[in-house]
Amino acid sequence: MGKEMGKDHLQGALDLLVLKILQRGPAHGYALVQRIRQVSNDALRVHEGSLYPALHRMEQADWIASEWRPTENGRRAKYYKLTAVGRRQLAREREEWGRVAEGVAKVLRFA
Amino acid sequence: MGIMKKLRALSRRAALDSELDEEVRFHIETKEREYVAEGMSPREAHEAAMRDFGRVQQTREECRDMRGTQWIDNFWQDLRYGTRTLFKDRRFAILAIFALALGIGASTVVFSVIYDGLLNPFPYKNASGLTIFQIHNADEGGVRGRGAFQFPEFLDYREQNHVFSDMVGDAYTSVLYATPTGTDQLDGSYVTTNTFPFLGVQPLLGRWLNDTDGKPGAPPVFVMSYRCWKERFGGDPKLLGSQLTLNGKSRTLVGIMPNRFRYFGSAVYFPLSLSRDTPDGVNEYNRPRYLVAEERLKPGVTFAAVAADIEVVAQRLAKVYPHDYPKRFTIHVDSLASDVVGDSKTTLYLLLAAVAMLLLIACSNVANLLLARATVREKEISIRASLGASRWRLVRQLLVESLALALVGGALGCVFAYAGIRVTAGIIPDMLPGEAVLELSGAVLLFALGITLATTIICGLAPALHSVRRDLNAGLAGTAKGADSSFRHGKLRAALVVVEVALSIVLLAGTGLMVRSLYALTHVDLGFDPKNVLALDLAFPEGRYTTVAEKKAFFSQAVGKIQALPGVVSAAETMAFPPYNSDRSDDITIPGKVHSENWPTLFDVCSEDYFKTLGLRLLRGRLLSASDVDSGRFVAVVNQTFAQKYLGANDPLGQKIKFNVFDQIAQTPHNAYFEVIGVVSDVRNAGFREPVQPDAYIPYTITAYEDRHLIVRTAVDPHSVLKSVREQIWSVDRGVAVADEDVLTNVIQQYTFAEPQFGLESLGSFAAIGLILAAMGVFSIMGYTVSLQTHDIGIRMALGAQRGNIFRMIVGQGLGLVVAGIAIGFGVSLAVTRLLARELFGVTSTDPLIFAMVVLVVLTVGALACFLPARRATRVDPLIALRHE
Numbered sequence: 001m002g003k004e005m006g007k008d009h010l011q012g013a014l015d016l017l018v019l020k021i022l023q024r025g026p027a028h029g030y031a032l033v034q035r036i037r038q039v040s041n042d043a044l045r046v047h048e049g050s051l052y053p054a055l056h057r058m059e060q061a062d063w064i065a066s067e068w069r070p071t072e073n074g075r076r077a078k079y080y081k082l083t084a085v086g087r088r089q090l091a092r093e094r095e096e097w098g099r100v101a102e103g104v105a106k107v108l109r110f111a
Numbered sequence: 112m113g114i115m116k117k118l119r120a121l122s123r124r125a126a127l128d129s130e131l132d133e134e135v136r137f138h139i140e141t142k143e144r145e146y147v148a149e150g151m152s153p154r155e156a157h158e159a160a161m162r163d164f165g166r167v168q169q170t171r172e173e174c175r176d177m178r179g180t181q182w183i184d185n186f187w188q189d190l191r192y193g194t195r196t197l198f199k200d201r202r203f204a205i206l207a208i209f210a211l212a213l214g215i216g217a218s219t220v221v222f223s224v225i226y227d228g229l230l231n232p233f234p235y236k237n238a239s240g241l242t243i244f245q246i247h248n249a250d251e252g253g254v255r256g257r258g259a260f261q262f263p264e265f266l267d268y269r270e271q272n273h274v275f276s277d278m279v280g281d282a283y284t285s286v287l288y289a290t291p292t293g294t295d296q297l298d299g300s301y302v303t304t305n306t307f308p309f310l311g312v313q314p315l316l317g318r319w320l321n322d323t324d325g326k327p328g329a330p331p332v333f334v335m336s337y338r339c340w341k342e343r344f345g346g347d348p349k350l351l352g353s354q355l356t357l358n359g360k361s362r363t364l365v366g367i368m369p370n371r372f373r374y375f376g377s378a379v380y381f382p383l384s385l386s387r388d389t390p391d392g393v394n395e396y397n398r399p400r401y402l403v404a405e406e407r408l409k410p411g412v413t414f415a416a417v418a419a420d421i422e423v424v425a426q427r428l429a430k431v432y433p434h435d436y437p438k439r440f441t442i443h444v445d446s447l448a449s450d451v452v453g454d455s456k457t458t459l460y461l462l463l464a465a466v467a468m469l470l471l472i473a474c475s476n477v478a479n480l481l482l483a484r485a486t487v488r489e490k491e492i493s494i495r496a497s498l499g500a501s502r503w504r505l506v507r508q509l510l511v512e513s514l515a516l517a518l519v520g521g522a523l524g525c526v527f528a529y530a531g532i533r534v535t536a537g538i539i540p541d542m543l544p545g546e547a548v549l550e551l552s553g554a555v556l557l558f559a560l561g562i563t564l565a566t567t568i569i570c571g572l573a574p575a576l577h578s579v580r581r582d583l584n585a586g587l588a589g590t591a592k593g594a595d596s597s598f599r600h601g602k603l604r605a606a607l608v609v610v611e612v613a614l615s616i617v618l619l620a621g622t623g624l625m626v627r628s629l630y631a632l633t634h635v636d637l638g639f640d641p642k643n644v645l646a647l648d649l650a651f652p653e654g655r656y657t658t659v660a661e662k663k664a665f666f667s668q669a670v671g672k673i674q675a676l677p678g679v680v681s682a683a684e685t686m687a688f689p690p691y692n693s694d695r696s697d698d699i700t701i702p703g704k705v706h707s708e709n710w711p712t713l714f715d716v717c718s719e720d721y722f723k724t725l726g727l728r729l730l731r732g733r734l735l736s737a738s739d740v741d742s743g744r745f746v747a748v749v750n751q752t753f754a755q756k757y758l759g760a761n762d763p764l765g766q767k768i769k770f771n772v773f774d775q776i777a778q779t780p781h782n783a784y785f786e787v788i789g790v791v792s793d794v795r796n797a798g799f800r801e802p803v804q805p806d807a808y809i810p811y812t813i814t815a816y817e818d819r820h821l822i823v824r825t826a827v828d829p830h831s832v833l834k835s836v837r838e839q840i841w842s843v844d845r846g847v848a849v850a851d852e853d854v855l856t857n858v859i860q861q862y863t864f865a866e867p868q869f870g871l872e873s874l875g876s877f878a879a880i881g882l883i884l885a886a887m888g889v890f891s892i893m894g895y896t897v898s899l900q901t902h903d904i905g906i907r908m909a910l911g912a913q914r915g916n917i918f919r920m921i922v923g924q925g926l927g928l929v930v931a932g933i934a935i936g937f938g939v940s941l942a943v944t945r946l947l948a949r950e951l952f953g954v955t956s957t958d959p960l961i962f963a964m965v966v967l968v969v970l971t972v973g974a975l976a977c978f979l980p981a982r983r984a985t986r987v988d989p990l991i992a993l994r995h996e
Contacts, residue, residue, distance in 0.1 A: 030138045048138065049165045053173035060177050068130075078134045 211520025214473025216527030236311025280402030325384025513571025521563030612932025631953025638794030732789030905992025925977030
């Protein structure tokens with residue numbers, strides 16, 4: 001049973017995941033969904049209804065750029081890649097996430 | 112960056128949409144292939160993939176939303192949908208559009224009057240900075256004062272102030288010029304030579320006056336106004352550069368100004384180069400000329416700053432010109448436009464208040480209609496909500512619909528406004544600056560647009576919020592006309608109708624009071640008969656007719672000749688004529704009567720037929736005789752007020768009066784005592800509202816001072832003898848001009864009746880429109896109530912109620928609303944009309960008769976409005992009604 005990530009959870013976490021995965025190389029939406037599941041050992045499942053609006057939002061903010069490319073079976077798909085601005089945003093979000101995680105850990109220990 | 116993307120998104124909307132579709136399709140098909148590879152059938156795979164993806168449409172919409180341009184799409188969609196639904200419900204749309212058009216149209220007309228007439232009437236450069244300042248006597252009432260200064264005084268103000276970027280001056284001069292038959296008169300101005308650049312209006316032909324024109328020894332030149340050029344000289348362009356003999360001096364016309372240039376209303380402008388060396392200008396009575404000053408504020412300077420700065424200068428100058436400054440004074444500062452409009456501002460404010468109320472009535476009406484419609488559309492709204500439309504989305508859609516309605520109403524309103532402005536420009540009395548042009552200008556149209564948007568929000572917001580707030584399930588269940596869900600609407604609607612009726616009462620009360628006031632005003636007993644009396648203002652050539660002998664020689668001949676004309680009953684010379692002020696002596700001396708406070712009196716110098724011409728009645732003694740006038744005897748006829756106030760119980764005849772002011776006037780007997788020889792009936796001599804002042808009539812031949820008039824009573828239409836009168840005047844002396852002539856009734860009409868009449872016409876129109884709208888409101892809500900109660904009525908009839916009972920019940924309900932509105936309106940009127948009190952004449956602001964009539968009118972109209980719905984109620988077939996729910 002994976003935890004479903006959607007609008008209910010921190011939207012920033014989804015952004016962070018996408019940016020990180022795209023750091024390795026461009027991917028299209030379907031691939032992103034698969035990758036997140038793989039890497040987290042099925043613990044995180046992103047719902048398409050949340051992913052695509054997030055991708056479009058991040059593209060509007062210039063963190064990622066899109067490009068239509070043909071796939072192996074001849075169809076074409078929309079690939080997203082990280083931009084320079086996006087790289088900076090990724091670094092920022094990582095830092096922020098680290099701080100949040102630390103804070104939560106502290107509270108669990110001492111509160 | 113974001114903006115560019117948004118713009119691009121807008122332009123490539125269709126392409127981006129299809130890309131999004133393709134992206135989603137790719138995802139779903141890839142998943143499908145996986146499932147097929149796992150062993151599902153293609154159809155199962157497709158269903159599973161779709162299920163996994165979830166709500167496709169919503170996701171697509173969200174992606175589109177991220178583009179940030181969705182609101183435009185939605186707006187366009189809503190607008191198209193809204194216009195379609197409005198078109199289907201045409202009756203509602205027409206009523207609402209009509210109500211809006213009336214409200215918006217009327218508001219726009221009033222705005223145009225205030226904007227084009229009071230706020231921005233002048234075509235001059237930087238017109239908003241034009242100001243005047245006046246020396247106001249602190250011991251007197253009012254706020255205004257002396258705004259004209261002697262030449263050196265003017266220069267002092269100009270040089271010593273720190274608040275004006277420049278200052279210009281204008282001195283009136285009466286200009287006579289010869290015509291083939293006699294002499295005509297023009298209003299002229301000596302203007303300081305910086306005036307034309309100050310005003311900044313380019314001449315139509317020729318050039319401005321400049322500084323060299325005014326220097327001593329410069330060739331005499333002048334500039335003419337457009338109206339004079341067109342009306343007196345036929346608009347002949349060849350006039351430019353020609354020479355005209357004005358006041359005996361030959362001058363060259365160097366410029367003609369365009370039509371909107373109406374500075375001081377003068378026909379001709381002469382240059383005045385002011386410097387410390389300029390000799391003091393004096394007029395024909397050897398009194399110093401005063402320059403009426405206008406200034407332009409330096410940027411950022413306030414009126415308060417001007418008052419403070421000028422106060423300092425004025426205190427200094429009060430020591431130099433002690434006669435011109437009162438003991439205690441304050442500085443009054445105002446914008447030029449405001450000063451020109453003056454007291455007429457109250458009429459403008461009245462119009463503003465009235466049209467605001469009318470707009471409120473119109474908005475209530477439209478809101479009411481929208482609410483009624485909302486009830487009917489509950490089902491539709493509930494369905495849309497269940498399909499996923501958010502509350503906010505629904506409200507937006509309803510607002511856009513209201514906007515569509517308002518835009519059409521606004522457009523029609525602009526058409527009404529155009530017509531209204533034309534009519535107003537035609538009937539408005541002389542209360543706005545001459546330069547003002549009332550038209551549907553850009554600013555006015557902008558206002559109309561603003562009002563339209565405002566009414567959208569006012570009328571549309573409450574119904575929109577109301578529709579969406581309710582329990583949407585109930586709507587779906589089909590109980591759209593159920594009493595419960597519509598009850599809340601009903602209360603709000605009833606409240607709106609009550610408000611409409613109340614405002615209607617206020618407008619009608621104001622109108623009624625003004626009707627009565629105007630009636631009283633036009634039926635004031637003046638004490639004389641102004642009908643068929645011609646009054647002529649004479650202008651004498653400069654330098655002549657300065658002695659008693661000259662004036663006497665002229666008038667005795669002229670009056671005699673005019674009296675001999677057929678159709679003329681009587682003619683007289685006089686200094687002034689009632690009902691407006693004559694000249695005044697602040698104090699008189701009567702031997703044998705000591706008084707501590709001032710005894711002021713008016714006095715008129717006139718010829719012996721003055722009394723006959725105006726129709727005054729002799730009460731005691733005798734009138735002035737021809738020999739009194741001829742020999743310039745020191746005799747006086749007083750009016751009854753004078754006799755009662757100053758001459759006491761003793762016999763007035765034989766007592767003597769000295770008019771103290773004569774001691775200060777040249778060419779007038781000093782220390783002269785006039786014997787009272789008669790007492791005449793009172794006439795109104797201080798306007799309509801002031802009580803009759805003490806007045807004395809003395810022969811005109813005792814002084815050469817002041818301007819003179821001729822009054823002529825005719826048996827026929829006065830205008831028909833005008834030409835002959837002028838001919839007779841010129842037969843005595845061709846050089847004397849008739850500066851102004853009018854029938855006395857006309858003068859009174861212009862000065863006293865015109866403005867209240869205009870106010871009444873405007874207020875009356877607004878009140879009539881308001882009443883119609885209020886009646887419409889009552890009618891519509893009664894119709895709605897009846898349909899709500901159909902079930903009820905059915906039951907009652909089935910239980911035996913007669914048609915008459917039903918009819919009375921419905922009318923009673925309707926009248927309940929109307930009475931509630933009347934009660935509130937009554938209360939509000941009592942408070943509001945108090946503000947009108949100063950403008951009213953002969954009627955109190957709470958006149959019971961008027962209020963009673965207004966209540967009666969509204970009650971009747973309200974009852975009539977209920978008539979049709981009530982009749983419809985009686986036609987209800989109980990069987991159908993009972994099956995209705």
